[in-house]
Amino acid sequence: MTTNVLNREVDALMTALEDGYAGVAVTPGGVSWLRVHQVPIRRLVMRLVRRLQAMREPVSPVRGEQPLVVACESASIGYVSYDVTDAGVAYVLGLRDGDPKDDVPGTKPEVAQPPSGMFRTQLCAISWSSRHVETLLPVLVELADRGITTTVVDASTESAQRFPEPCMPGILVVRLPRSIFAHNGAPPFRHLGTLLEGPTATVGRHEISLGRLAKLVSYILVRSTDCTQPSWTAALNAERWLHGALAALRPDVLLCSNDTSPLGVLAVAAADRLGANTVYVQHGAWVDGQVSWRAQHCRHIAVMGSRDVLTAHTWTRRADARTHVVGQPRFDTLADIDRAEQRAYMNGLFAGQAGAEPPRIAVWACQPVSEQRLIGQFDVIAEGLRNTAHRWGLVIGPHPAQGPSALAALLDSAKDMAVAVAAREAGARGCLAGADALISASSTCGIEALLLDVPVLELALPAARTLRLAEHGAAQRCESDADITVALSRIDRTPHAVRVPAAAKDSICHWDGRSAAAVADIVTKAITENTAS
The missing domain is CATH 3.40.50.2000 (Glycogen Phosphorylase B;)
Incomplete structure (x- = not known):
């Protein structure tokens, strides 16, 4: 299933949920639960659609008190990732009865008041x-x-x-x-029980209950993580x-x-x-x-x-x-960046972490994706660099939302090449101006590199989203390690031949x-x- 088809399926389900179930829980200010939490809800709906589209065999009924949704560790600080269980799939297909309880107890918060003495401001x-x-x-x-x-x-x-x-x-x-943000608690749905067996929607070969889908996604509103992903109770407060x-x-x-x-x-x-x-x-x-x-x-x-x-x-x-x-x-202030200083910083990283100073340096602007996806991206990038006859070294630039352990698993497989990790406070932004190339799937650092005339390699692996810079002639699209090798070799030989026209830059960011x-x-x-x- 292509990304466009997946997005259309998800958008159709989100629209159907809003049309039928937006009003079952609203804040005192009149904001629907689906509007408040649309970002994490959409992520969960997308995971469900992927599972349903991939299912070819009939689903067996599920009994017992298995959870519909499970919380998983997220690569992003402040987020909890959720996935749909087999019981959750059976539930939206009408093959599981009952209303399982979430294992996160609700808490009653004290009402927090704004500080006194706040004066009018424009x-x-x-x-x-x-x-x-x-x-x-x-x-x-x-x-x-x-x-x-x-x-x-x-x-x-x-x-x-x-x-x-x-x-x-x-x-x-x-x-x-x-x-x-310290309090858990899901919305008390009004009249949802009468709507559970209401309208349905088709996903792949399967017919799902929209009412049951609404109930399923509501489970991610129970747990409060922090300001980025509050529970329903925390959102009300x-x-x-x-x-x-x-x-x-x-x-x-x-x-x-x-x-x-x-x-x-x-x-x-x-x-x-x-x-x-x-x-x-x-x-x-x-x-x-x-x-x-x-x-x-x-x-x-x-x-x-x-x-x-x-x-x-x-x-x-x-x-x-x-x-x-x-x-x-x-x-x-990009024009004021000291490129020589950033280059010296990266050379220092290589000296301390890799014991080598490569002739060319590529910076990889990481995103806070799952460990599996991160390793998959790294394997492709690393193989692409290995095939440049060791002309290139790689600086890994952590994303600000990535935890300190997110990149640890990568370095074990990079013993035969020059790899260094930038400090989290520097990240890719603190290195890219001194680089010979920047590699990224969807980091805004790709746009910064573009504006500074640092060649950008847009990592376009299957099912990965990109900034679509290559579509505008502003980056070199790389779908494999071979593409990365070719792009880096071209930059090494003729760096000025990969300059991006001013009009293409301006369409992406007016600078x-x-x-x-x-x-x-x-x-x-x-x-x-x-x-x-």
Whole structure:
């Protein structure tokens, strides 16, 4: 099954769920459970569709108290990965009766109140990851220089993702209590029992109950991980806190870099209820299948390049949404990077970890995928480098969301080549400017490398999503280790022959060094709009 076919199947199921079951649980602010948690729900639905499409034999009935969904260790910090069990497959096919209980007990949270003494501000921004900080902070500094004050709601739960204390007047940071995310509990579905045997949908050769599918996916709302994946109970508490904070601040505009994950959905919905305008800044490259149905909620959408405009129009829920091509604020300072310093850093890595200094260096920008997928990607990359007569060494750049043990399994199979791992705080971003090539499947580092004229090899392995840079003539598509060898050998022989035309770069990311100012212009106009209305 191709990725496009898979995405269509998943989108159809998500749309059917929203049409039939969005109203069975809503927050006090009127936000459906499917809107709040659409990201993890979509992931689980995709796994179910893959299983059903691959099934050729009839499924046997399942009895007993086996769980429908199991939690698995995730390669991403702050996430729990879920999979559908055999009992879960049987359940949606109507071959298992009963309503098994989740083994995670619910807890009753204390209501967390916003801090007292919050004063009116023209702009409120919300952040919970380092990528949000890197994207929004340059904009907030620009706005402060223009006399526009901002209160930042820092909702992070990891110290590495925290919004820093302000270094200038005009920016105030308030922190959402971590205790909000410490409570488990699924939504109490209203009248779902009468809907379990309702409409059905066809997936592959199988007919599944949409009501049972709704019940199945609700199990991932029980467990609270942290700000990225709160339980339903934690989401309700977060909504109360956010609504109270925004009611006290009374901003003209809410600024965010994610309005599809739970906190972004809840914050934008609260801003809408309180009459604030909303601005979204794209913090990373969009990937096909990343969201389901129309999932974006902000009125103003600031995107990186012209190719993102169509995606923004496809994903927005709002008829009055406006899309602006502005580039990426965190790329404004790319031109100031010291390439020689980054090269020296990587040579030091090789000297300390591999005992060699290869003539050419490729950086692999990792993504927080499963260990199995990570090893599969590494095996292809490593074999491609081995076949370059040891001309190339590899620096592995960890993703900020990857745990410290995520890459340990890779190095055991790389004893016969020059491989080094960058520090997590450096990652691929701290190395790529000094590299001779960058290898990536879907990391935004591929776009940074493109802008800096570092050749990009786009790893397009089966069932893997890419940034589609190769489709725009901005990267070399590599489907195998042989493709990697050919691409690296070409770069080694004629590095200037792989330069990307300016028009192709601009379609992917408009880069003129003033993206922060362009977003600040959008925010300023949105404030004026809101004041006038």
